Amino acid sequence: MCLGMVMTTKLNCWEFRDCERGPGTKNMCPAAADTSCDGANCGTNAGRICWCVGGTFCSGQPECDFAQNIDSCLSCEFFQKVQAEEGPRFQLLKLAQGVLDVSGLQSMISHLEAMMRIHERVHSHFDLEQAVKDITDEAESVTSARRSVVFLIEGNPPELRGQFNMRGERIRVTMPIDENSVVGFCAFHNKVANLRDVYEHNQSGPGAPRFNKQFDKRCRCETESLLAVPIRDSRQRVIGVITAANSLKGRFSSDDQWFLQKYATEVALAVEKSRLLEQSLFAARLTSVGETAAALSHCIKNIAHAMRGSAYVIKRGIELNRMDNVKAAWEILDRHVEKLADLSLDLLAFDPERALEAETADLNETVDHVVRLLTDEARTRSIKIEACLGRGVETCRFDPRLIYRCLINLIMNAFDACLPKAGTVAVLTGRTAQGDVMITVSDNGRGMDDRTKEQIFKLFKTSKGRGSFGIGLPTVLDLVKKHNGRIEVQSELGKGSTFTILIPDLTDAC
């Protein structure tokens, strides 16, 4: 301090008004008690942003808050004093920083609108990776950070795992949940950490978050300011940390912290949704396996019925010297032994947790297996099933067992669509002009309107009434996605539907 310099003390409102209602007093004013604004406009608690707090005793009577009392607050002597003292850093609202004009407020409103859009976007789908990307992109924009990363607690033993892009490279980072890093500290103590300079902060004493320099070495970057906020689930357990690093403004403000806390909630919701979906899909796959098992059990029974009858006729034919019967029964037995051998592929397709195991195989062979398997079922329903096996798919890479299950589901759905009258189901294979492997299943059944088409891949949505649980098509989509493929649906009410599976050929990738 230089001699002659006048010290200006920034007064809180209770000091300015000398109302003896400051912190710790008997009749403490709400502005003195509100700790959420501590530091705003360099004040203690809400002492220099009191117009944002409802029930203050500025005029000796409890006042309404800013929204209702805006005119008298704006003309208040203390308000104008604080505004003059803070200059460009003046904080008008609890959230808004540096608001002196409408454009600043508009900027804040646009951040809030962006947060609402994120909420809508993130919760319109179940893709956790995409949700995290959307949230971190938005967090970087709103907090003016160079980088935002979400770390989730995973693994056994649990650790923090995150990934982000750096100079075109995908960087994966893991941190233990302990005090040896800012992120670990944040998760361990369930506390926010806001560091202006991580390297300077490392000089602080014990109990303070310490930046792990290995992070910068590993990622070949230089971290300066860092804001880390814990991500908590609905039971308030820490499930991860969201960070914002290297603020373009030099340091992260309380507003930035507020926003990041809201984004942490969005991440938590997206994670919980994703985990619920995983559990649902697993249960759905088990039930779907049960359905397929029931269909295959029917086939096995029919095969066993024919084999038992054949064996008896052969034995009795030899006893009675009826060689014509022996020959006929032998041929029937031979056919059914072949059918039984084919069933081994069906049984291998049962594993609900099976990862993609692509192999070079003949797609037409797999399609032919399924069509032959379901021919009996088609006949009992008076449905004609035909396969038109195209060229160019004799050697392509796919997982035969997963595609097998997809086809069973799609064809059984097609059969159901043909009820109650007789119909035709056609299965085609081939390649698109772009080289994708293509399988279509078409029926001339009842078809779907646009609204039904939108719902068919959603779990537990079914238009088929009792007896159907709406789990086949979501499972099919899941299995096709494992191939990096997609499904296109065309349908017209009253005329029928066509489902097309399109899978990029993995041949070149292997």
Next chain:
Amino acid sequence: MSESKGKILVVEDSADEANLIKMILEPEGYEVAVASNGEEGLKKVASNRPDLIVLDVMMPELDGFTMCSRLRESPEHSGTPVILLTGVAKRISNSKYPLDGVLRADAEQYLEKPVKPEELLETVARLLK
């Protein structure tokens, strides 16, 4: 030529299964006719007047339950014994053939696939006694 022990009509849409039942019954002295669906079965009941009918449940056009019900409604054939062959007792995705439908069909006997030929022969003999 020995006298036939009885005329049996087998109504079964699978040619292999129909032939097998025929080859099981004929050597034991039964005269066997075959129909491949319920409609054809009803016509052959009227023309052949069988002593017993072996009827598969899951068939196109007219299933075994319905054919059995129609037989029971006909004064001429309501007394003809029927053996129903059922392949599927419960289906999650297709409730068209529930087990209680078998019981409602009022057949003398139902046998669940895979059927033991000896059991089929024993049942036929018992019902034709």
